[in-house]
Amino acid sequence: MHFASDNTSPVPPQILDALIAANHGYAMPYGSDAIMAEVRTTIREIFEAPEAEVYLVATGSAANALALSVLCPPWATVFCHRNAHIEEDECGAPEFFTGGAKLTLVEGADAKMTPEALREAIAHAARAGVHNVQRGAVSITNATEQGTVYSAAEVSALADVAADYGLPVHMDGARFANALMRSGATPAEMTWKAGIDILSFGGTKNGCMGVEAVVLFDPAHAWEFELRRKRGGHLFSKHRYLSAQMAAYLKDGLWLKLAARANDAATRLSEGLAAHDSARLLHPTEANAVFAAFPREAHRRAHAAGAQYYLWPMDCSLDGPGDELLSARLVCSWCTTDEEVDALLAIVRGD
Numbered sequence: 235m236h237f238a239s240d241n242t243s244p245v246p247p248q249i250l251d252a253l254i255a256a257n258h259g260y261a262m263p264y265g266s267d268a269i270m271a272e273v274r275t276t277i278r279e280i281f282e283a284p285e286a287e288v289y290l291v292a293t294g295s296a297a298n299a300l301a302l303s304v305l306c307p308p309w310a311t312v313f314c315h316r317n318a319h320i321e322e323d324e325c326g327a328p329e330f331f332t333g334g335a336k337l338t339l340v341e342g343a344d345a346k347m348t349p350e351a352l353r354e355a356i357a358h359a360a361r362a363g364v365h366n367v368q369r370g371a372v373s374i375t376n377a378t379e380q381g382t383v384y385s386a387a388e389v390s391a392l393a394d395v396a397a398d399y400g401l402p403v404h405m406d407g408a409r410f411a412n413a414l415m416r417s418g419a420t421p422a423e424m425t426w427k428a429g430i431d432i433l434s435f436g437g438t439k440n441g442c443m444g445v446e447a448v449v450l451f452d453p454a455h456a457w458e459f460e461l462r463r464k465r466g467g468h469l470f471s472k473h474r475y476l477s478a479q480m481a482a483y484l485k486d487g488l489w490l491k492l493a494a495r496a497n498d499a500a501t502r503l504s505e506g507l508a509a510h511d512s513a514r515l516l517h518p519t520e521a522n523a524v525f526a527a528f529p530r531e532a533h534r535r536a537h538a539a540g541a542q543y544y545l546w547p548m549d550c551s552l553d554g555p556g557d558e559l560l561s562a563r564l565v566c567s568w569c570t571t572d573e574e575v576d577a578l579l580a581i582v583r584g585d
Contacts, residue, residue, distance in 0.1 A: 235541040235578045236570070237503075240409075240439045240496065240522060242542070243567035249442055252482035253475060261474040265290070269477035276484045277435070277449060282422040287456040289448045289463060290476040294408045295324045296468045297434035297446040299331035302371060303462050304455045305402045305432060308333035310370025312404075313355055313396075317345040318375045319406055331466060336367055344517045345378035349391045356399050372396040375406040376424070377413040380516075381500070381523035386419040386428050393429025403429055408436035408446070411493035412521035426451040437483050441492045441568045445479040492568035496522035499566035499575055506579040513582060516561060524564045531556030532582045539581055 236242055261267040274288045291297050298320050306312050312328060314320055316339040320328045329335060340347045340355045352372065360366045374392060376384045384392075393403045405425060407413070410433070414424055425433050432455070435447040450456055463469050470476055483489045504519035504526070513528035525546065533545065534552055545552075546563040566575075 235536070235539070235574050237541065237543040237564035237566065237578070239565050240567040243441065243569050245443045246441045246488070246492065246568065248485070248488055249479050249482045252478040253443070256474050256478035263471045263473060264469055265473045265477075267474040267477050269474055269481050273447075273477050273480045273484070276481070277447060280421050280484065281425060281449065281451075282420075283426055283449075283451055285453055286426075287450040287453045287459070289450075289459060290470075290473070290480060291446055291448065291463065291468045292444045292470065292476065294319070294406075294434060294436060294438065294446050295327045296466070297436075297448050298324065298373075298404070298406050299327040300459060300462050300466060300468065301404050301432040301434055301448050302328045302335070302373065303331040303333070304458045305404055306332050306335045306370035307368075308335050310368040311336045311338045311359060312371050312373050313338045313340055313352060313359075313369075313401075314373040315340055315342055315345055315347045315375065315378070317379045318373060319379055319408065320373055320375075322379060331462070335370055344382040345375070345380035346382055346384060346388070347374070347392060349395050352392055353395045353398075356395065356401070369399055369401055371402050371404055373404045373406060374430075375408075377409040377416070377521035377523075381521050381525055382518055383413045383416045383520040385417050386423040389424060389430065390428040397429060402431040405430045405433045407433050408439050409493075409521055410436050411440050411489045412497055415490060415493045415497055416520050425449070431455075437480060437489070440483075440489060440496070442479045442483055445476045445483075447480060493522070495568050496566045496570065499570035499572070500524050500564075502572060503564060503566065503575045503579070506575065507582065510579075510583055512559075514559070522566045524566070525561065526564065527559040527561045528582055529556060530554055530558050530560050532584065533560050533562065535584070536578060536581045541578055541581065
């Protein structure tokens with residue numbers, strides 16, 4: 235019963251096989267390998283963006299921080315939700331790679347900014363000219379850190395607000411495939427057609443060993459991104475091992491199939507918890523993460539049986555009254571089985 239994170243999952247055999255195949259013979263370094271050319275072409279086709287530039291890095295933090303570094307100068311700010319991944323889980327990497335740009339946190343239920351809240355935050359910034367940080371960029375996390383999903387229309391509405399102030403928009407898509415499968419939008423509709431300038435296109439949380447793509451829909455940023463990636467220590471010399479993962483991930487729609495499985499498992503878990511009288515959902519389950527509260531005694535049973543997941547917030551204690559509701563984050567991955575889900579539900583119910 236592994237629900238701690240989609241980062242804990244193994245790698246699908248298609249991706250491991252691709253790595254083994256890429257390991258034969260020699261290949262040019264630093265992204266000049268033939269597989270990378272294939273990846274670039276495929277991503278351009280998937281996103282209907284023939285001019286897009288595509289670069290690979292090994293981590294989501296690098297993808298987000300480097301993307302924002304070409305959109306936001308050090309004297310400006312990035313507008314993002316209070317619970318955005320770049321705020322909660324990247325140890326100041328965006329601030330570091332931008333050279334000091336700050337984050338301005340925007341409120342909104344279920345980790346989603348609203349156009350009204352975003353407009354208010356942007357309008358409030360830089361009112362005293364040189365004495366303030368300036369308006370820099372907007373960053374949207376999709377799927378969000380609370381398991382919810384922005385529709386393409388919602389992304390477009392936020393991008394329209396940014397456009398009113400001449401601001402570029404970045405999308406943190408560490409779980410982009412999960413969001414896409416829930417929304418029913420095409421990759422293009424969810425990104426550049428909705429006003430996204432740069433996408434961090436996740437692979438690692440959806441089954442890859444360690445690779446993320448940065449998709450620049452405006453190629454004017456490409457050379458600066460290449461220099462920042464190199465200067466930041468994120469240009470792999472044996473790049474073919476990144477390329478091979480991403481090529482296999484994209485082949486025959488594997489990335490969408492993996493996300494669909496994870497989403498389906500989360501839906502099954504969410505519906506099972508919602509049907510339990512003593513449990514309640516904290517946020518809508520729209521991707522592969524479930525946020526729910528159920529009695530402390532049920533948590534004790536689950537932990538004793540070896541279930542792995544995080545109490546949320548993580549400083550909650552299993553010590554205390556057994557009937558008190560404690561919150562949890564439970565994340566499903568591409569290989570979460572119905573049997574795992576049902577076993578956890580049975581424990582929570584006390585069967």
